[in-house]
Amino acid sequence: MIMKRIVNILLIFLVALTGYSQTEKQLVxxxxxxxxxxxxxSTLYKGFFRAGTALSxxxxxxxxxxxxxxxxxxxxxxxxNSGFNFIFQYGITDRLQVDAAFPLAINIRQSESxxxxxxxxxxxxYSFTLxxxxxxxxxxxxxxxxxxxxxxxxxxxGSLEVTVPTGEKNPTDVKGETDYNPPLGxxxxxxxxxxxxxxxxxxxxxxxxxxxxxxxxxxKIMDPSDTQETxxxxxxxxxxxxxxxxHLNEWIALTNxxxxxxxxxxxxxxxxxxxxxxxxxxxxEPRLVFQVKRFRISExxxxxxxxxxxxxxxxxxxxxxxxx
Amino acid sequence: MxxxxxxxxxxxxxxxxxxxINAQQEKQARxxxxxxxxxxxxxxxxxxxxxxxANAAYRFGVRTKSYDEHGDKISLKEDGAAxxxxxxxxxxxxxxxxxxxxxxxxxxxxNGIRSETSSTISGSGTITANTLNEYRGFGDISxxxxxxxxxxxxxxxxxxxxxxxxxxxxHEPSQxxxxxxxxxxxxxxxxxxxxxxxxxxxVSQYFFSGAAKISLSKISIEARGAYRFPSKEGESxxxxxxxxxxxxxxxxxxxxxxxxxxxxxxxxxxxQAAGWFDIFITNxxxxxxxxxxxxxxxxxxxxxxxxFTIEPGFELQISPSITIYQYAGFQIxxxxxxxxxxxxxxxxFNMFPFFK
Amino acid sequence: xxxTFSCEKIPDNLKDSSATDKxxxxxxxxxxxxNQVRGTFCDSKDNMWxxxxxxxVAKFANGSWTYYRTSNSAILSNNVTCIGEDADGNILLGTTxxxxxxxxxxxxxxxxxQTKTLYFTCFETDKDGLIWAGTYGQGFLIFDGAEIGQVFxxxxxxxxxxxxxxKGNVWVATENGLxxxxxxxxxxxxxxxxxxxxxxxALYSDSRNRLWIGTYFGKTxxxxxxxxxxxxxxxxxxxxxxxxxxEDAAGNIWFATYTSGLIKFDNVVPYAYKKYNxxxxxxxxTSTGDKDGNVWFGLYSKGLSRYSLPIN
Numbered sequence: 004m005i006m007k008r009i010v011n012i013l014l015i016f017l018v019a020l021t022g023y024s025q026t027e028k029q030l031v032x033x034x035x036x037x038x039x040x041x042x043x044x045s046t047l048y049k050g051f052f053r054a055g056t057a058l059s060x061x062x063x064x065x066x067x068x069x070x071x072x073x074x075x076x077x078x079x080x081x082x083x084n085s086g087f088n089f090i091f092q093y094g095i096t097d098r099l100q101v102d103a104a105f106p107l108a109i110n111i112r113q114s115e116s117x118x119x120x121x122x123x124x125x126x127x128x129y130s131f132t133l134x135x136x137x138x139x140x141x142x143x144x145x146x147x148x149x150x151x152x153x154x155x156x157x158x159x160x161g162s163l164e165v166t167v168p169t170g171e172k173n174p175t176d177v178k179g180e181t182d183y184n185p186p187l188g189x190x191x192x193x194x195x196x197x198x199x200x201x202x203x204x205x206x207x208x209x210x211x212x213x214x215x216x217x218x219x220x221x222x223k224i225m226d227p228s229d230t231q232e233t234x235x236x237x238x239x240x241x242x243x244x245x246x247x248x249x250h251l252n253e254w255i256a257l258t259n260x261x262x263x264x265x266x267x268x269x270x271x272x273x274x275x276x277x278x279x280x281x282x283x284x285x286x287x288e289p290r291l292v293f294q295v296k297r298f299r300i301s302e303x304x305x306x307x308x309x310x311x312x313x314x315x316x317x318x319x320x321x322x323x324x325x326x327x
Numbered sequence: 328m329x330x331x332x333x334x335x336x337x338x339x340x341x342x343x344x345x346x347x348i349n350a351q352q353e354k355q356a357r358x359x360x361x362x363x364x365x366x367x368x369x370x371x372x373x374x375x376x377x378x379x380x381a382n383a384a385y386r387f388g389v390r391t392k393s394y395d396e397h398g399d400k401i402s403l404k405e406d407g408a409a410x411x412x413x414x415x416x417x418x419x420x421x422x423x424x425x426x427x428x429x430x431x432x433x434x435x436x437x438n439g440i441r442s443e444t445s446s447t448i449s450g451s452g453t454i455t456a457n458t459l460n461e462y463r464g465f466g467d468i469s470x471x472x473x474x475x476x477x478x479x480x481x482x483x484x485x486x487x488x489x490x491x492x493x494x495x496x497x498h499e500p501s502q503x504x505x506x507x508x509x510x511x512x513x514x515x516x517x518x519x520x521x522x523x524x525x526x527x528x529x530v531s532q533y534f535f536s537g538a539a540k541i542s543l544s545k546i547s548i549e550a551r552g553a554y555r556f557p558s559k560e561g562e563s564x565x566x567x568x569x570x571x572x573x574x575x576x577x578x579x580x581x582x583x584x585x586x587x588x589x590x591x592x593x594x595x596x597x598x599q600a601a602g603w604f605d606i607f608i609t610n611x612x613x614x615x616x617x618x619x620x621x622x623x624x625x626x627x628x629x630x631x632x633x634x635f636t637i638e639p640g641f642e643l644q645i646s647p648s649i650t651i652y653q654y655a656g657f658q659i660x661x662x663x664x665x666x667x668x669x670x671x672x673x674x675x676f677n678m679f680p681f682f683k
Numbered sequence: 684x685x686x687t688f689s690c691e692k693i694p695d696n697l698k699d700s701s702a703t704d705k706x707x708x709x710x711x712x713x714x715x716x717x718n719q720v721r722g723t724f725c726d727s728k729d730n731m732w733x734x735x736x737x738x739x740v741a742k743f744a745n746g747s748w749t750y751y752r753t754s755n756s757a758i759l760s761n762n763v764t765c766i767g768e769d770a771d772g773n774i775l776l777g778t779t780x781x782x783x784x785x786x787x788x789x790x791x792x793x794x795x796x797q798t799k800t801l802y803f804t805c806f807e808t809d810k811d812g813l814i815w816a817g818t819y820g821q822g823f824l825i826f827d828g829a830e831i832g833q834v835f836x837x838x839x840x841x842x843x844x845x846x847x848x849x850k851g852n853v854w855v856a857t858e859n860g861l862x863x864x865x866x867x868x869x870x871x872x873x874x875x876x877x878x879x880x881x882x883x884x885a886l887y888s889d890s891r892n893r894l895w896i897g898t899y900f901g902k903t904x905x906x907x908x909x910x911x912x913x914x915x916x917x918x919x920x921x922x923x924x925x926x927x928x929x930e931d932a933a934g935n936i937w938f939a940t941y942t943s944g945l946i947k948f949d950n951v952v953p954y955a956y957k958k959y960n961x962x963x964x965x966x967x968x969t970s971t972g973d974k975d976g977n978v979w980f981g982l983y984s985k986g987l988s989r990y991s992l993p994i995n
Contacts, residue, residue: 062389064411064439077457077519079407079444081391115407116444121943122920124959130405251645291651304387316411319387319670396701447952449918454952505951514916518951567934569891570951571910578891619697622994623932623976628697 039294040301041208041248041256044152045160045201047094047326055299055324057088061317063112067310069280080114086139090324098148106139108170108187131181139170140188144195156203162214164195173224173232183227191221191237206250214242225271238267238281254295260288262305264313284310297326359679363647367597367605368542371480372549373473374422381419381676382432384652388412388667390438396630398662412438412667428473433495434466436526452515464525465496471534482542489535492555496527499563507573516573522566528586529561547597555589557618587618587629595638603644609654611636634661640671650675703976704993708963710986715741716750720981723927723971724766726774731973733987734763740776751776757791759783767806769814769828777803777816794831807845809853817842823855846886848894856883861896877912879903887928887936895936897925904928904938917953919943931972933992937980939967945980963988 038044047053063082065075086108094100111134118127144164152158170188177183197214218237225233244262251257264286268279290303301322307315362375374380391409393401403409413436420430442458471490501523510516536553564579595609611634618629640654652673658666709715715735722734730744739752739761751758758776765777776783779802781795795801801824805817814826822835823842841858848854855862860873861883873881879901887895896905900922903914917923917938924941931937938946944957944965956962966983973979976992 062411075439075441075459075461077441077444077459079441079457081404081407081409113404113407113409115405116446119445119447119918119954120449121447121918121953121955121957122449124957126960132405251649255643255645317387445952447918447954449916450920451916451918454918456952513914514918520951568950569893571913619694620994622703623974623992625698625975626694626696627700627703627994630700 039256040292041250045158046100046146046148047092049094049097051094052327053092053324055090057320057322060085060319065315067313067315069312071311073315079116082112085109100146102144105141108139109136133185135184135187137187140166141169142166158201160199162197166193174227177227180228190223192219208248210246212244216240234272236270238269240266256292258290262286280312282312284313299324359682360647363677366599366602368547368599372484372486372538372540373428373475374420376422376425377679377682378422379678379680382673384416384673386414386669386671388669390665390667393665394661396663407443408441410440426475426477431470433468438462452512455517458520460522462524466526467492467528468495484540486538492532494529497525498527498529500524502577503566505575510573531558545599550594553591557586560585582621584620585618587615590614605642609638630663632663634664635659648677700994703991705991707989715986718984718986720987721968722765723969723979723981725971725973726768727772729974732766734766737761759793765803765805770812775806805844807847809847810851815845817845843884844886846888848888849892854886856886858882878905885925885928889930895928897928899924917946927969929970929972931978932976937970939970941966
């Protein structure tokens with residue numbers, strides 16, 4: 004039922020998007036396409052189309068314990084998560100924007116350890132590499148300026164995002180516990196509702212936002228040795244943050260984002276496991292945004308400052324976008 | 328020696344006519360704004376008189392490979408020993424005159440190096456051992472003075488620099504913090520060895536360097552060589568331990584050492600794409616030598632290490648007072664050296680604090 | 684410049700770090716007179732001595748070997764069973780019948796009891812300079828430089844090892860328990876007192892004031908310190924016969940065993956070196972650490988193995 008509704012909503016969006024793109028042509032001055040991250044409105048102008056890719060890279064090195072201490076992963080292993088997220092944005096009206104994102108993920112996990120069994124005269128090198136590449140979970144977003152920025156440089160934007168489990172949710176090519184391709188997707192639908200308040204006072208802009216994500220239940224193979232899928236429901240999560248941007252010169256802006264992420268406990272087979280925790284993290288993300296005509300390059304690092312039961316490694320993101 | 332002399336004469340023979348011609352060219356206006364926004368290809372090797380510069384940098388390094396004594400690549404990822412190196416650097420410089428500059432710099436480095444996990448299994452239990460060598464703390468403070476040729480920069484420059492690295496940072500390793508986790512019985516637990524190292528060198532070190540720069544329109548070439556050597560032997564300690572039940576007791580033994588001498592050579596080619604944008608590629612080479620470390624009452628020569636790195640990057644003037652530098656380091660070859668890929672971002676703040 | 688330079692000179696006798704963390708095997712192919720090494724000893728001048736079964740002794744000093752046999756020296760017998768040193772630096776070579784003494788001035792003398800056969804198994808010099816010598820079948824002898832006294836109890840006639848500790852106690856490992864001499868009287872330890880077995884085969888007093896005790900039929904190794912007696916499981920799931928115990932310069936404890944190879948204890952976890960993972964054989968008779976960071980292991984039939992400790 005829910006699936007059907009989501010598909011219907013998406014179809015309506017796509018029809019609307021196609022209709023607008025056929026009727027509106029270059030009605031906006033080109034310099035509007037060169038607005039920076041500080042001066043641009045919170046949604047694209049009608050008929051504007053922005054395409055871009057976000058390159059992300061992170062390693063698995065440290066984490067926040069359940070006692071909120073930042074500690075190293077101690078097992079001799081190494082993992083990197085990287086990928087390209089292709090993002091397309093279109094201004095349906097001056098207040099309504101639709102986004103579509105198609106992430107391609109490359110995840111690599113390598114592990115090496117040695118096992119001694121003196122009584123059996125045996126030493127085993129336990130070494131494996133797990134690698135997965137491909138399409139992750141795609142998501143589609145609708146943003147609407149509830150308070151229009153044009154009037155007094157202040158906007159309140161509501162957003163609705165739907166994540167579709169397009170990524171492979173189960174381990175594939177399973178030849179053994181240490182020889183398989185890990186999943187690329189989460190295996191469930193999710194929807195996100197959000198509000199973002201933004202005020203422009205050139206050369207600054209301020210923003211505050213609150214997003215809530217509801218995770219729909221799903222089922223997937225949790226362990227490569229499992230033969231049957233397990234019912235699960237990931238914890239819903241909350242993203243809240245404050246952002247401050249400043250123009251360093253006419254075409255370079257620095258944005259600073261403080262973000263609080265909180266996620267409720269996951270469920271397995273309809274129950275919350277005894278050892279489940281509700282992870283959270285407080286992060287800081289500085290971002291340099293270079294606006295060269297219609298071309299925009301952003302470079303950001305998300306740095307987890309404090310947290311519980313969650314990764315503590317920085318994520319590096321490089322985004323290149325162009326407005327058509 | 329004779330060859331060096333000949334090359335020096337040739338070098339100056341080529342450069343001096345250029346200097347004479349340039350000296351006849353129109354002098355640029357000397358105001359703060361002009362000096363602060365001077366593009367790389369028009370800048371001398373040292374700061375202008377009265378210019379203050381503060382550089383804050385962050386280097387994100389991913390240590391996934393190293394080179395052995397034969398120069399063969401070792402994959403640390405496959406050994407489960409890859410790690411991340413976070414380095415925060417701070418440098419301040421001041422131009423006393425247009426030809427003399429003084430400066431100081433230091434850094435903070437954090438790197439946790441895992442070793443291969445091992446498990447020993449018997450019918451009565453399993454002991455799993457993880458090892459982490461953490462390097463965390465400030466580095467020593469380097470103080471230096473640079474001197475350049477006393478002529479206005481037109482197309483070439485030469486500078487000499489010397490200084491001392493003061494052993495201000497803690498160099499002895501702190502007491503290890505090994506812990507036992509998942510303890511079920513004397514034969515069934517996990518031991519996490521954690522060694523807590525500091526980044527100081529423990530002894531004063533001297534350094535001197537020479538640099539040359541030549542600019543041909545938008546293209547500039549810069550070369551720099553530096554040599555660092557220790558003033559004396561240092562003393563540090565090694566930790567040992569005994570496990571009683573699930574509690575570690577520690578003891579330490581002193582040892583002496585002599586830090587390596589370090590030769591670095593780098594050369595870079597710059598292209599001034601716009602007044603505010605310079606792109607460059609640098610080759611960076613280092614070689615260590617002559618250091619030793621005492622083990623078991625014997626002095627062992629530290630293995631000589633070399634590393635050759637290519638660093639493409641850019642310099643971007645954001646405003647008269649702020650410039651961003653960013654470059655990535657790709658290791659090409661080396662011996663006995665870790666070879667972390669790195670990305671370094673520097674925010675450079677410039678001002679003339681005493682000029683109106 | 685602002686500073687006066689002074690630069691540390693580089694010594695010219697630096698050791699090569701690439702030679703560390705390596706195993707070296709010495710056997711008849713490399714010149715060792717035999718392939719069974721039953722005694723190893725490091726003297727006060729850092730020379731290494733090895734008792735080669737039926738072939739006399741071998742001395743390793745400054746990188747070169749010297750061999751002492753009845754054919755080229757005044758040694759009593761080629762059947763040297765143990766090696767020790769007295770307080771004056773004289774080398775004691777125990778044989779299956781008597782002791783040969785090689786003085787620091789390279790002159791030979793010997794001691795033999797004409798009334799009985801003295802099969803020497805070990806030597807130890809205590810804090811007072813007394814030499815304790817263990818035998819098979821005749822208890823142990825104590826020599827004060829002038830006179831020799833014999834301590835003989837039928838129950839403790841077979842002595843496997845003697846060790847003095849940092850407190851001045853002398854421990855005697857016998858086939859029927861562990862004797863402790865505290866300076867005034869003997870006491871006995873056995874299974875009842877917490878040892879894994881009554882047949883005590885090896886003793887070692889380490890740099891951290893722990894007395895290590897190896898037995899014949901134990902699944903564990905014991906150690907005694909100020910807090911009492913402790914057990915170390917060797918993870919073999921079976922009885923481990925300990926032939927010898929030593930400590931290396933890095934503080935690791937090594938156990939030479941019969942059929943269980945060599946076991947290194949890094950003070951937390953024991954690791955085994957056996958034939959299956961590259962060690963020459965599983966029967967290790969003796970072990971000694973030297974001051975240069977090497978550990979020497981006498982093997983039952985494969986000669987002598989030297990491990991140079993890693994330096995990182």
